[in-house]
Amino acid sequence: MFYEVVHSAVPPLLKAIWRPTVLGVGNVPKHGGVLLASNHLSFVDSVVIPSVAPRPVAFLAKSDYFNGTGIKGAAQRAWFEALGMLPVDRDDTQAAIDSLDTALEVLGKGEAFGIYPEGTRSRDGRLYRGRTGVAHLALTAGVPVVPVGLQGTDKIQPVGSRFPKLAKVTVKFGRPLDFTGRADGVPLGRARREVTDEIMAAIQALSGQEPAGVYNDRAPEV
Structure with a gap:
């Protein structure tokens, strides 16, 4: 019930404030498991995509967002759960591995799962090399991958900013990629690398970002 209330309120509010340009919505399958693989520019990406996608999309989010106390903590937890986000401890290696199993459970139920192959958001606007977890999910679950290109979300809440700003946002959903067979x-490691690179190429074509050619290491907490 809370999901329906939040989801019916957030998209109209988002569109009224930022007026996002959304292209290719029809490329997202209406039914069945599907991966939405996107570039990652800002924390708000995980709010923007579910708000404009034609169906619910589950994303992983830092477990810290679910562990707050008091009224504020309860409200924050309810908000993230209503947006379909699932908690993961990014500092726990085993938890990160288990998160792939969580994603497979979501896909196995015929639902949509969102993932950022770069692993963490880009702090300089370039598109970083994709990690092969996205290919592992696509090949294991046997589901299509819809590449997503985000533009302008880094201007909504720039790195280091505490409050959102007005910005021009564009969300492009590409044609589904089928990696059946x-x-x-082919050696599994090679297959995962090739699939991941194809997904990243599709994302780059949509986002227009400059490829960094290297992995994006998470910045230290300050």
Whole structure:
């Protein structure tokens, strides 16, 4: 019930404030498991995508967002749960591995799961090399991958900013990528790398970002 209330209120509010340009919505399958693989520019990406997607999309979020106390903590937890976010401890290696199992459970139920192959948001606007977890999910679950290109979300809440700002936002959903049979007769590691690179190329074509050519290491907490 709370999801329906929040989801019916957030998209109209978002569109009224930021007036996002949304392209290719019809590329998102209406039914069945699907991965939405996106570039990552800002914390608000996980709010923007579910708000404009034609179906609910689950994302992973830092467990800290779910552990608050008091009224504020309860409200924050309810908000993230209503947006379909699932908690993960990014500092726990085993928890990060388990998060892939969580994603497979979501996909196995025929739902949509959102993932940022870069691993963490870009702090300089470039598109970083994708990590192969996205390919692991696509090949294991046997689901299509819809590439997503975000533009302008880094201007909504720039790195280091505490409050959102007005900005021009564009969300582009690309055509679904089908990797059925891609691991047949090919070493699994190689298949995952090739699939990941294809997904990142599709994301880059949508986002227009400059490829960084390296992995994006998470910045130290300050």
